[in-house]
Amino acid sequence: MSERHIARIPPRHIEVLESLVDGTGPDSITQFVYLGRQPILDRDGALNAYELLFRAGAHNYAEISDDAQATAQVVARTIGGIGVPSVLGHHRGFVNMDRALLFNDIVHLMPPDRFVLEILETVRFDAHLARRLGELRRAGFLIALDDVSELSDELIGALPYVDIVKIDFLQTGRETLAKLASMVRNHGKTLLAEKVETREDFALARELGFDLFQGYFFARPQVLVAPRNRSSRPGLLRLLALLSRDAGIAELEAELKLNPSVVVQLLRLVNSSAFGLGRKIASLREAIIATGTRQIARWAQLLLYADGGDLPWSADPLVQLAGTRSRFMELAANWLRPSDEDFADAAFMTGIFSLVHVVLGSTPCEVLDKLGLAPQIRDAIVLRNGALGALLRLAEAAEEGDAASLAPGHDAPAGFEALTPDVLSELNLSAAAWFGAHIAEVAV
Known part of the structure; x- marks a missing residue:
């Protein structure tokens, strides 16, 4: 990612005042959420965009144990916690994305005209990712490639699928910088010089034809703060249950009224530019209609995963x-x-x-019947029926770690033979890596 985590260089050239936050009290970590943003400037020194950065507290540096978790919380705080207009104004926001999040439905919570998806340097390019980036660009997203520092076959292969290339001025050798910039520019990509820390680096970047600039020479990240909105885990589960069985607007409205913090964030979501309504939504019913149930489900899932509830993720193995x-x-x-x-x-x-019955200390039938879950989901859990029941049995086998059992049974529905042990093992590793983002003790 684009910021430095250790060195501190006073801001120069453009002054950006950091928010003054009284975060020294013992309870402050539970009362507020924090977000960093660093300006990205154009050739004239005018503000062009912000990079949005995870902050665990009022201190102005990152403490990241997992990239996906940090991004999920940046998105939650920008859209639902602080609000897109307050964070970005009329500008775009660059958000770090790992491979799992690029393929996750949560990405569509972000308005494409307001967010740039910044691919971390750890992401491996292949045909599957290239297709996904094509889908995201057709949906209106700009794609940025982060922390580029050398010419490579992988970089050349990735260029057709990205719009912006961020070249790291701290890591790129000066003897290769001109050639690297020229190659990227000849492919028609926007050049962004990141980690620009001296006047000489800024002058060199301009001379080499860079379009955008970011770094401590201009400004350190600014820390934004907002009161924390706690979401009820049982309330989120009930909301997801209603969505799973295509409940009507009246039922959704009644449930949301019991979860004020979710309502506040939902209104911020729908009042953002994501929906291009051209007017503000004031009522809950209007918000549900304008947002759509799929977007509400995405948001509820994000909140459920980002909220540690009564225990931190690292101490809540059932949630994991x-x-x-x-x-x-x-x-x-x-x-x-x-x-x-x-x-x-x-x-x-x-x-x-x-596993909700275990979390709530009850039986599957009692919990699921009270939630009024969709019949096919309820029967999959209680009776292990249907395709969903077969998938649940496979998931439980994968958790046991017995490779021999990672194969559909003789009674599996048609088509399940495609889920070979090798495929299931790969999917299990991908799932573990994705949710590993949520086991660190960081609150939204």
């Missing part, structure tokens, strides 16, 4: 297990039926709810 299981089932469903989003959504929901 449910999250990994739900992601595994979603990936497997996508593998079986790539064009069936409803099936993938139902698989994810099945995984989420398959």
Whole structure:
């Protein structure tokens, strides 16, 4: 990512005042959420965009244990916590993305005209990722490539699928900088000089034809703060249950009224530029209609994963297990039926709810019947019926770590033979890596 984590260089050239936050009290970490933003300037020194950065507290440096978790919380805080207009004004925001999040439905919570997806240097390019980037660009997103410091075959292969290339001025040798910049520019890409820390570097970047500039020479990141909105985990589960069975607006409205913090964030979401309504939404019913149930489900899932509830993620193994299981089932469903989003959504929901009875200290029948879950999801959990039940059995086998059992049974539905042990093992690792983002003790 684009900031420095250790060195501190006073801002020069352009002054940006940091927010003054009284975050020294013992309870301050539970009362506020924080977000960093660093200006990105054009050749004339005018503000062009911000890079949005994870902050665990009022201190102005990153403490990141997992890139995906940091990004999920940056998105949650920008859209639902502080609000897009307050964070970005009329500018775009660059957000760091790892491979798992690029493929996750959560990406579509971000308005494409307001956010730039910045691919971390750890992401491996392949044909699957190239197709996904094509989809995201067609949806209106700009794609930036982060921390480029040398010419490579991988860089050349990635250029057709990105719009902006960020060249790291601290890591790039001066003897290769001109050639690297020329090659990128000849491919028609926007050049962004990052980690510019001296006047000489700024002058060199301008001379080499860079379009955008970012670094401590201009300004350190600014820390924004907002009161924390705690979301009720049971309330989020009830909301997801309603969404899983296509509940009507009246039912959704009644449930949301019991969760004020979710309502506040939902109104911020729909009042952002994501929906291009050209007017502000004031009522809850209007917000539900304008947002759509799929967007509400995405938001509820993000809140459920980002909120540690009564325990931090690292101390809540049931939440970790449910999250990994739900992601595994979603990936497997996508593998079986790539064009069936409803099936993938139902698989994810099945995984989420398959351990809720343990979390709430009850039985599956009692909890799921009270929630009024969609019948196919309820039967998959209680009776292990249908395609969703078969996926749940596979998920449980994957958790046991027995490779021999990672194969659909003889009674599995048609098409399940495609889920070979090798495929299931790969999906299980991907799911574990994705949800590993949420086990660190960081609150939204």
